[in-house]
Amino acid sequence: MAFALALATLTAGCGVFRPKSRRSSPTPHGNFHAPAQPGYGAQPGYGAPLPPSGAGAAQSKLAGPRWMAVPPTNLLLDPRWGPTLTDIAQRKPPRETGHWDDPATSAHELSHSIHFELRLLSSTDRKRNGFYVPGGRAAIVDEPAIRKSDVAAWVPPSLRGSRYDHYLAGKPGWDARPLYVWDEWNAYVNGAAVAIERYELGLELHPENQRSDRVHAALEFTVYATALMLAVAQRDSGAFARDPQLAAFFAFNAERAMQVWNRGAGLPPFRWDDGPRLIGALRGSADAEALRAQVRALYGPAWTQRVFGF
Numbered sequence: 609m610a611f612a613l614a615l616a617t618l619t620a621g622c623g624v625f626r627p628k629s630r631r632s633s634p635t636p637h638g639n640f641h642a643p644a645q646p647g648y649g650a651q652p653g654y655g656a657p658l659p660p661s662g663a664g665a666a667q668s669k670l671a672g673p674r675w676m677a678v679p680p681t682n683l684l685l686d687p688r689w690g691p692t693l694t695d696i697a698q699r700k701p702p703r704e705t706g707h708w709d710d711p712a713t714s715a716h717e718l719s720h721s722i723h724f725e726l727r728l729l730s731s732t733d734r735k736r737n738g739f740y741v742p743g744g745r746a747a748i749v750d751e752p753a754i755r756k757s758d759v760a761a762w763v764p765p766s767l768r769g770s771r772y773d774h775y776l777a778g779k780p781g782w783d784a785r786p787l788y789v790w791d792e793w794n795a796y797v798n799g800a801a802v803a804i805e806r807y808e809l810g811l812e813l814h815p816e817n818q819r820s821d822r823v824h825a826a827l828e829f830t831v832y833a834t835a836l837m838l839a840v841a842q843r844d845s846g847a848f849a850r851d852p853q854l855a856a857f858f859a860f861n862a863e864r865a866m867q868v869w870n871r872g873a874g875l876p877p878f879r880w881d882d883g884p885r886l887i888g889a890l891r892g893s894a895d896a897e898a899l900r901a902q903v904r905a906l907y908g909p910a911w912t913q914r915v916f917g918f
């Protein structure tokens with residue numbers, strides 16, 4: 609309880625807010641139960657930095673982000689979930705009371721819930737956002753001095769998918785928090801990872817001829833996450849030096865996202881009609897050349913070719 613009060617104070621002090629429309633699609637369900645264990649505040653080590661995963665203090669863009677440890681908040685266990693959903697569900701913040709019918713939606717929404725806690729904890733002196741990666745770790749990133757609407761403007765028309773209007777052009781309440789785009793990106797990648805794993809493990813049956821765009825969404829949001837890098841380069845290029853986490857986490861998570869997409873996009877339940885067009889446009893459309901050039905400028909042609917195929 610003391611922890612919740614402390615966070616409430618933080619909320620009032622730094623202007624962090626939670627969007628009212630965060631849960632637009634999921635339906636209520638009883639998959640999750642009240643946490644049996646105390647919350648983050650009682651967990652020794654929460655917020656402690658993990659040792660650098662790269663080459664020491666001289667962290668390069670490709671050496672990996674600096675990780676924060678995110679220990680479990682509970683010991684929820686259900687063999688029907690699969691390991692990745694279990695990992696995420698065991699980090700469910702104590703204050704989260706939502707329930708979602710669909711396991712991949714649970715992974716997505718619980719990722720948002722964890723991000724919310726990370727945002728509160730880390731935004732003490734300036735605005736930051738946090739991104740949970742299964743395996744008990746999160747990266748904290750300073751918000752760059754751009755608007756979310758700047759990100760929307762830098763998404764080439766050929767790369768605007770079905771979620772563009774809702775998340776990029778819409779959601780004006782997040783305009784001063786451009787890393788909201790990465791909040792969604794990471795939630796979609798975690799959700800896609802859970803959906804693929806559950807299919808591969810035979811934990812979820814997909815009716816024949818019924819397709820889900822969960823895996824496609826990970827690619828669509830990788831495009832938008834990349835547009836943020838272009839917007840930052842155009843409008844606040846000093847952000848890369850102010851916080852190396854910005855470029856380091858993008859590199860890590862873009863690679864993770866593309867691995868998830870490559871693993872799942874060809875599986876029968878996740879084949880999506882717009883997929884070949886979107887990846888083709890990302891790799892070759894004329895209006896996306898600035899986006900591709902920016903990624904190459906930041907990470908070099910070898911990494912860019914290996915991860916994105918352009």
Ligand SMILES: [Zn+2]
Pocket residue numbers: 630716720792795
């Ligand atoms: Zn979401």
